[in-house]
Amino acid sequence: MNRIFIAGMGAVSPAGWTVGALREALDRNEPLPTQTLERPGWNKPLPVRRVPNPTVRPEFLTHPRLRRTSPITHYVVAAALEATGGLRANHDPGFRLGLVVCLQSGCVNYSCRFYEETLKDPTTASPLLFPETVYAAPASHLAAVLGNISLANSLVGDPATFLQGVSLGAQWLEEDRVDACLVIGAEETNWILADALWHLERPAVLTAGAGALCLCRKPEWSTGVELAAITDAHTYSSQKNRTQAACAMRAQLGMPASCRPVVSQPNEEIAGRMPVLPELLCDGVGNGPRTDKAELEAWRDWTGPRLSPKRILGEGLMAATAWQCVAACDAVAGGRFVAANVSLVGSNQQAIGARFVRSNSDISHLSGGGPPGNIRP
């Protein structure tokens, strides 16, 4: 078996346009302020958490392929550039980068605009909008910006699909089809999506953005974090409801019921010079009682440190599960945990879990901070 390392992370969230901004928001442990989104035909607007405008206009927006793109593509590109920052500086011309973009709602802004125009008068519906409605558009634009993508897939599913994307990237690396692989989860906000969320889980606050992990096989490219495990995809069915699937996922991760001092990958060097630290649980619990129920049940007896990014950031669908993975890896990279477990209990498809552990690579170059302050022991 080849080992898979995390070469970089990227995040665009309502906290800002970097992993650092995400970390700071989680560290403050306070739900980010909400804004309102006008819902046509309703007196009362819907609450959302928007991605703030960047303080400086990102240089990548000058790329000709990004001229007419919607926000989701901007988020994808920004997260990807951050996650591949280290690699882009030193790779050779033959470098092969894989790309897996995971989406649940995808390019909903232009889809709504184009369909609205179609309903009004199809003869004037903009041909510029339609190509941007396809799920594959962000991956295509990113491939054009980076220039070295050799293999790409866009996966659609419920938010747990992000870990299917990570497993696909790991598979491509193991087969030596790529030298590194970006896995990105992304979404954008729109009134129709906020409306749908209102119908399905009223207390949830819609948000948007992207999270990216860059996977590699070379330890020297690692941020000090290694992918240790991804469980099976526990698909919901009439025989296996969400709670049962979540419990099966949790059981397969084989984790301790509480904060157990474990170094998951035996590593004498690390064990010898560092204090033994607990494992982190990074879960997907937010503010939706109905949605959270299965996951809370599965982790009922977990007494170790726990990080719940959705409580701070909101419901970002595929972006939210990507942030969970980014936050988990960042917490391990920062050196305060030997391992972080990620629990993804999707809305209507599957439950999948993963474990990221500290690797024995040199992590001295990292600028990542410690664990966010809202990690609850």
Add this chain to the structure above:
Amino acid sequence: MLFPTTSPPPTPPRVVITGAGIVTALGRGWKPNAEGFRSGRTAFRPVSLFDVSRQRARSAAEVDLPATLPSTRLGAKQLARFDRAASTLLLATHEAWQQSGWEPAENLPFVLGTTAGGMSFGEAYFRQAAQSPLRHRHQPTRAVYYQPQVQARMILEALGANGPVTIVSNACASGSNAIGHAWELIRHGQAERALTGGYDALTELVFSGFDALQALTTTVCRPFDAGRDGLALGEGAAVMALETLESARRRDAPILGELIGYGTSIDRHHLTQPHPQGDTTLKVMQQACATAGVAPDDVDYINAHGTGTILNDSSEAAAISHWAGTRAATLPVSSTKANIGHLLGAAGAVEAVISLMTLREQWLPPETMFETPDPACHFPIVQKPRDAHVRVVLSNSFGFGGVNASLILRRWA
């Protein structure tokens, strides 16, 4: 576990097809489709599903759905949540399942390609939300059941099966990518068998989108013809039951054909336009041949992506001509989009099943409306129905966004 996975076998297992289901405007099931493609019948008619009176193009290849769907483990309430797309998917999957002889199972991978999933529900949601914003009836159901992964789960439920669902959405290459991904899962030892395919239904948004791009023909869809003026849209689904040769032999299952090669890559040239010389097309055809262990001389027929647009067909023709070299002069090529239109996310899967038909029944599907070859075509277009000795077929699929895919199938004899 999705990671780490069990070590792949030292030699990848051979992957065979033991079930195939297909639904197009030519009919529901293998027989009417085989008869239609063999004779070169076309299935276009005025669009009846939504208003096209203000569009440039007015016709498409609509599927005639049956009054009742096949009897499965789903009840009437669950079937009421099926839109056209899910219905075509159920029909195709049911046919493939029946043919395979598989029993209900746990952990059966279901890998599907689609561009739109249940978009008709999404459109209905939007119309109601915009036109009757205070009316909420049906909206929660639509918000859930437009999602392709939910439709796929329902299909597994119908069969009494369960397993990981993967939805690939690489635009019009989705179906081929899905089949390729399922093939890789089996070859790498992550599954012994998998259900895979693609599906898409005609929707107002997509029709209007292609019409706005002026990509739709206002005459006749004639891929690779010098006088072509655009593509025609269609709808449908195709599903294959893939398994290792060992598994099929253990069950003594009839084998329909073998999937032997797959290549995929991404063309970064433009969101909607292929590289003029078809560089990425060439690359994926070469990749597919390398994995299959075949050369152009071994290929007896190409089922081309051939949409009927100026840019796609000239690019693909250049790539095929380059790839085939001297073989091009005698290599039969056709695009079955001339018969049933472009099925978008279903196209690659439907065309893989058509390729399987040519291998099983030893004929080539003609483009009967074809008149004058594009100058970039250094290969013959199949224009008339004819029998042929077909052992290896290559099927191309390309999508908006630039993902290209090629599949290679071999006759089982």
